[in-house]
Amino acid sequence: MTKINHLKYIRSHGLNLICLVILLITLFLVVYYRLKLQMSIGPFWDTYAYLANALEYAGMGTGYMELDRPPLLPFLTSLIFRMGFVSEVAIYLVDGLLFILGSIGLYQLFKLRFNPMESLAGSLLFISFPITLAWLGVGYVDMAAVSFSIWAVYTTVLAVNRNPRFFFLAFPLAMMAFLTRFTAGFIVFPLVLYILMGKHYLRQFKEMITGLIISIFLIIPYLAYIYQKTSDPFFSITWSLSFRAESFQEHFAYSSDVFYYIHNLQSFISTQGILHNWFYYILISILIIGVIIYIYNILRDWKGREVTLNSAKIVKIILLILLGVGFIFTFSKINYIYSSVLVLLIGYVAYDLLRGRPNMDLDILFFTWFMVQFITQSLFAIKVDRYFLTMAPALTYFLILGLHEISGKIRINWQDFNLSRYIMPCLMIILALSATSIYLNDVQQEKDNYLVADFVKNQVIDDYMDVMVQDLRNYDPTYQNKTVQSEVWPGFVWKLKTSMKQQPTFNTTPELNHWLEKNHVDYYISLNPADLQSYQPIAQYNNMTLYQINPNATTNKTKMLYIGQGWQNYMDQVLGLKAFVLHESQGRLVIGKATEIDSHSLEELQQYPYILLYNFKWHNQHDAEELLLNYVESGGTLVIDASGNMEGMYYNLDEAVFLNTSISKKSLPVNPKIQPALNFSPFLSDGETWYGAHYEPTNQSQIQPLVTADGNILIGEQKIGKGRIIWIGYNLVWHAFHLENQEEMKLIRDNMGI
Structure with missing residues (x-):
C-alpha cells in the first residue's frame, strides 16, 4: 500500500473507528452514571404507569392499566419481567440500551453528510443537552421513540440511495417509533418527502410494499389487544393524537403558547452553571451564522453557474414564496396535519428548485423533520419540556451544519487538509463533554440545574412510599x-x-x-x-x-350517574359535595360504558334520579336519544352540556340536532349581560375567546331559559313527561369551577334542584 493510499485509508476508516470508539465509551459512561442516579432517584409518575402496563403484558397484571399509553416500551420491559426480574431497573435498562442504539444511529446518519469528527461532535452535542440527560434512563417513551425514529430515517436514506432492501427495516422501524410514542409516527412526513426526492420510488415499489406489510404485521397484535379490551382497536391512538384544546384546559400542562419550545430553548440545550449563557449563545451564533453562509453559498452557486431564470424556475420560486407565506399566516390557525403537508410541499419545491446541489436532500429531510415535530408538539394542547426531544436530533444536525459552513470559510490549510474542519469539531466535542460532565455532577451533588430539584423531590417521595408500603x-x-x-x-x-x-x-x-x-x-x-x-x-x-x-x-348522599369524560374530575365540587357523582371509569381509562350513553339499559339509568352528560359518546345516536327520552319521561332528570362535543370527527354536535334541539358552537363576549343579574367571572379561556354549546329549540322541543347571557341560554329547562332536561350551555360548569366562582356554582345547583 502506497503512502498516499495509506493516508486515504486512515482518513476514511481510521478516524471513523476512533470517533466511534470515543462515542461508545462516552455513551456507556453516561448511561452507566445516569442509570445509577436514576436507581437512587426512583421512578417518575409515567414510569410507574409503564411499569403497571408491563406487568399486564407479562401476565402479572394488578387490574390497573393505562390503555391510552403506547405499548412498545412496556412490552419490551415485560420480556425482562417474564425472565423473573420484576424491578423498575428493567425499564431503565431498556431505555438506556435504546438510547445507546439511537445515538450510534445518529452518528451514522450524520456521517452521511459530515466527516467523522463533525459527526462525533453532533452526537456528543445531542447527548450533552440537559433535555437529553434529564430524561435518559427515566423509563419514559420519549427517548426510545427518538432512537427508533433516528434509525427509521437512516435506513430510509440507505434504501433510497444504496439498496432498496433497507425498506424492509425502514418502515418497521418507523412503526416501532409510532408504537413507542404515537406522535413519533409523524416521522412519516420527512420519510415520504425523502422517498419522493429520490425519484426511484417506482423502481423500489416492491421493496416498499414489502416493508409496509412487515410494519402492518407489527401493529396487528396491538390493535387486536386493544379491540379485546375496548371494542375499538384504534382507541388509544385516536385518544393520544387528540389535539382538542377544550378537552385539556383542565390539564396541569395545558398551554396555548405555540412558541413554548422556542421560549424555553435555552434550558433545553444549555446546561446551567458557569457554561450556561455563553454556551447557549455560542450554539445560537453557530446556527445563525451557518444559515447565513449556507444561503450565501446557494446564491453564489447560482450566480457562478449562471442559472437561467426560465419560466419554470420563476413559477417554482413564486410557488415556494406562496407556500412559505401561506404557512406563516396559517400556522396555529389550521389543523396540524395541513400545516405539516405545507412544510412537505415547501421542502419538495425547494429541492426541485435547487436540484443538483450536493446534500440538499439531506438538508431538506432534516428541515422537514424538525418543522413537522415542531408543528405537532406546538399545536398539541399539552406542552411539557420532554416533547422537545423529538426535535433535538434535527436541531443538532443544523448546529453541526452551521459549524461545517463556518469551518469552510475559516480555512487553515495543511497539505490537502482544511484543518478547521477538524479543529472546530474538536472544540465542540470538548464543550459537549464538559457540559455533560457538569450536568451529571450537578445531579449527583444535588446542585441547581435543569430538573435537578425535581429529581431530589422524587427521591424523597419514593423513600416515603417504601415506608408506607411496608406499614400497610x-x-x-x-x-x-x-x-x-x-x-x-x-x-x-x-x-x-x-x-x-x-x-x-x-x-x-x-x-x-x-x-x-x-x-x-x-x-x-x-x-x-x-x-x-x-x-x-x-x-x-x-x-x-x-x-x-x-x-x-360516613354519610349518605344522592347518587348521580355521569356519562362522558371531564366532569368526573370536578362536578362534585360544583355541586357543593351534596351528591355523589358516580363515573364508571377504571384507572386512567375513560372509555366504553363510562362514556357511551347507549351502553346502558333503561333499568340501569332509572337507578339514578340524575343522569349527567358532558363530552359523551354513543353507538347509535337515535337509540341513545330514545333511551334518554324514556328515562326523562319516567321521572328522571337529565343534565346535559354539549360543549364537550363541539370538535372532532366523531360524536360532533356542532351544527347538529340532539334531543330535538339545534346545537352549534358559538363564542361569548368577555362580559355578557347575565339574566337574572349575578356576579359572573369574565368569559375568557387563557386570555382568549370563550366557546361553548349554543342551543336553539325546534318545533319539537320547548326550552324555558332560566339563565341567559346576552339572550343566549346558559341554563334552560325542558319538561318531558314526569321528568325534565336541564340544558347547560357555553361550558358553564367548567367556567364556574375553573374560575372558582361560588355564585355560578350555586346557580347551577339551584337550577338542578340540589
Whole structure:
C-alpha cells in the first residue's frame, strides 16, 4: 500500500473507528452514571404507569392499566419481567440500551453528510443537552421513540440511495417509533418527502410494499389487544393524537403558547452553571451564522453557474414564496396535519428548485423533520419540556451544519487538509463533554440545574412510599382484597401490586373525604396530612400518612350517574359535595360504558334520579336519544352540556340536532349581560375567546331559559313527561369551577334542584 493510499485509508476508516470508539465509551459512561442516579432517584409518575402496563403484558397484571399509553416500551420491559426480574431497573435498562442504539444511529446518519469528527461532535452535542440527560434512563417513551425514529430515517436514506432492501427495516422501524410514542409516527412526513426526492420510488415499489406489510404485521397484535379490551382497536391512538384544546384546559400542562419550545430553548440545550449563557449563545451564533453562509453559498452557486431564470424556475420560486407565506399566516390557525403537508410541499419545491446541489436532500429531510415535530408538539394542547426531544436530533444536525459552513470559510490549510474542519469539531466535542460532565455532577451533588430539584423531590417521595408500603403490609396482610387509594396512585399500584382509581386534585379536605367515601376506599395513603372526617390515621412517616376508614363517620348522599369524560374530575365540587357523582371509569381509562350513553339499559339509568352528560359518546345516536327520552319521561332528570362535543370527527354536535334541539358552537363576549343579574367571572379561556354549546329549540322541543347571557341560554329547562332536561350551555360548569366562582356554582345547583 502506497503512502498516499495509506493516508486515504486512515482518513476514511481510521478516524471513523476512533470517533466511534470515543462515542461508545462516552455513551456507556453516561448511561452507566445516569442509570445509577436514576436507581437512587426512583421512578417518575409515567414510569410507574409503564411499569403497571408491563406487568399486564407479562401476565402479572394488578387490574390497573393505562390503555391510552403506547405499548412498545412496556412490552419490551415485560420480556425482562417474564425472565423473573420484576424491578423498575428493567425499564431503565431498556431505555438506556435504546438510547445507546439511537445515538450510534445518529452518528451514522450524520456521517452521511459530515466527516467523522463533525459527526462525533453532533452526537456528543445531542447527548450533552440537559433535555437529553434529564430524561435518559427515566423509563419514559420519549427517548426510545427518538432512537427508533433516528434509525427509521437512516435506513430510509440507505434504501433510497444504496439498496432498496433497507425498506424492509425502514418502515418497521418507523412503526416501532409510532408504537413507542404515537406522535413519533409523524416521522412519516420527512420519510415520504425523502422517498419522493429520490425519484426511484417506482423502481423500489416492491421493496416498499414489502416493508409496509412487515410494519402492518407489527401493529396487528396491538390493535387486536386493544379491540379485546375496548371494542375499538384504534382507541388509544385516536385518544393520544387528540389535539382538542377544550378537552385539556383542565390539564396541569395545558398551554396555548405555540412558541413554548422556542421560549424555553435555552434550558433545553444549555446546561446551567458557569457554561450556561455563553454556551447557549455560542450554539445560537453557530446556527445563525451557518444559515447565513449556507444561503450565501446557494446564491453564489447560482450566480457562478449562471442559472437561467426560465419560466419554470420563476413559477417554482413564486410557488415556494406562496407556500412559505401561506404557512406563516396559517400556522396555529389550521389543523396540524395541513400545516405539516405545507412544510412537505415547501421542502419538495425547494429541492426541485435547487436540484443538483450536493446534500440538499439531506438538508431538506432534516428541515422537514424538525418543522413537522415542531408543528405537532406546538399545536398539541399539552406542552411539557420532554416533547422537545423529538426535535433535538434535527436541531443538532443544523448546529453541526452551521459549524461545517463556518469551518469552510475559516480555512487553515495543511497539505490537502482544511484543518478547521477538524479543529472546530474538536472544540465542540470538548464543550459537549464538559457540559455533560457538569450536568451529571450537578445531579449527583444535588446542585441547581435543569430538573435537578425535581429529581431530589422524587427521591424523597419514593423513600416515603417504601415506608408506607411496608406499614400497610404489616398492618393488614390482606390489603389486596380491600380498596386502597393514593394521590400518587401509579406508584402505589406498582409497589403494592394492587389496582387503584385515578384520583382528581382537590382543593379542600372535605372534597377529598367526599371522594374517598364515594369510592368506598378502605385505606388511603396521602402526601398531605389532613383531618379527614371519615378516616383515621394509623401510620405516618414524615409528611406521608396512612388512613383507615371509620364506617361510623360516613354519610349518605344522592347518587348521580355521569356519562362522558371531564366532569368526573370536578362536578362534585360544583355541586357543593351534596351528591355523589358516580363515573364508571377504571384507572386512567375513560372509555366504553363510562362514556357511551347507549351502553346502558333503561333499568340501569332509572337507578339514578340524575343522569349527567358532558363530552359523551354513543353507538347509535337515535337509540341513545330514545333511551334518554324514556328515562326523562319516567321521572328522571337529565343534565346535559354539549360543549364537550363541539370538535372532532366523531360524536360532533356542532351544527347538529340532539334531543330535538339545534346545537352549534358559538363564542361569548368577555362580559355578557347575565339574566337574572349575578356576579359572573369574565368569559375568557387563557386570555382568549370563550366557546361553548349554543342551543336553539325546534318545533319539537320547548326550552324555558332560566339563565341567559346576552339572550343566549346558559341554563334552560325542558319538561318531558314526569321528568325534565336541564340544558347547560357555553361550558358553564367548567367556567364556574375553573374560575372558582361560588355564585355560578350555586346557580347551577339551584337550577338542578340540589
